[in-house]
Amino acid sequence: MLQQKIPATVITGFLGAGKTTLIRNLLQNAGGKRIALIINEFGDLGVDGDVLKGCGAEACSEDDIIELTNGCICCTVADDFIPTMSKLLERENRPDHIVIETSGLALPQPLVAAFNWPEIKTQVTVDGVITVVDSAAVAAGRFADDHDKVDALRVEDDNLDHESPLEELFEDQLTAADLIILNKTDLIDAAGLQIVRDEVASRTVRKPAMIEAKNGEVAAAVLLGLGVGTEDDIANRKSHHELEHENGEEHDHDEFDSFVVELGAIADPAAFIERLKGVIAEHDVLRLKGFADVPGKPLRLLVQAVGSRIDSYFERAWTPGENRGTRFVVIGLHDMDEAAVRAAIAAAV
């Protein structure tokens, strides 16, 4: 008998938009579905996988969480993603649904196109691409901040086809969407939300449905079961890169850079976080996340910065034998001064 194809949902969206938060909520409310999760992160510290392990054990045990850390999923489709999917599909106990969290810097298009590879196409279909949007960042003009500058340059140079890397990526992730989640609505008012709706709508010609959310609280029935089969429509959702390089030139992430900072214990987390806000603003760090060792505390402190908005909470106990320490991944544009940022973060302790 022919096996039914397993539906796979791709969750994308810029750095810090709330993808992991949405998935955590989904795993905790999966309604009996067994979900396999493939997580891809930019930067050498598997924070998202760590945050998700154990949070929805019934829907997704630790074995069902697979981390792809070898670069952005859109560039490692052949070497990483396809072999991972093949292994997953060989398992005796196949999942009901597969959820893939792309890195915040990934283009979803090459990933979705991979579902047309023969070894995948017969067994899995893309249920839909869900793009999570940080509404507060959009309302603050985060993805359009170079607009005037770029427009002015365009007047001088007709050949200019590049927007800012943030803006391009933002549009590419929206272009791929079957459903757009306007997340973080708690951080903006009604007028701000209207600006976000208009801004997001103006950046996609296909006009997928948009729903509002805070803390990624969206019912599993809304997220899963879109039934689109996105892989069959991927030719209509070309990224800027594909439009500009129809000759097949390789896409890369040269515009962005990341590194890991290791520090000693943080004795006064509140003061550290206040100082960190200043460092992030001064150096235009896009994203910082990781765990801190606070002396005298049995739990590790999760620190999450998206721009200079920082959340932190004690997350779980350090396990016996685990190396207590403070480690953060820092992500910024490629011209970020790594040495200066490292020094400034160290000085903030």
Ligand SMILES: Nc1nc2c(ncn2[C@@H]2O[C@H](COP(=O)(O)OP(=O)(O)OP(=O)(O)O)[C@@H](O)[C@H]2O)c(=O)[nH]1
């Ligand atoms: N105020 C507010 N904060 C949110 C909301 N959703 C997520 N966050 C916070 O935003 C930060 C980033 O959330 P994540 O879910 O890790 O974002 P992400 O998209 O997975 O991040 P990357 O994988 O690094 O790209 C965390 O501190 C979350 O607690 C929301 O709706 N409102």
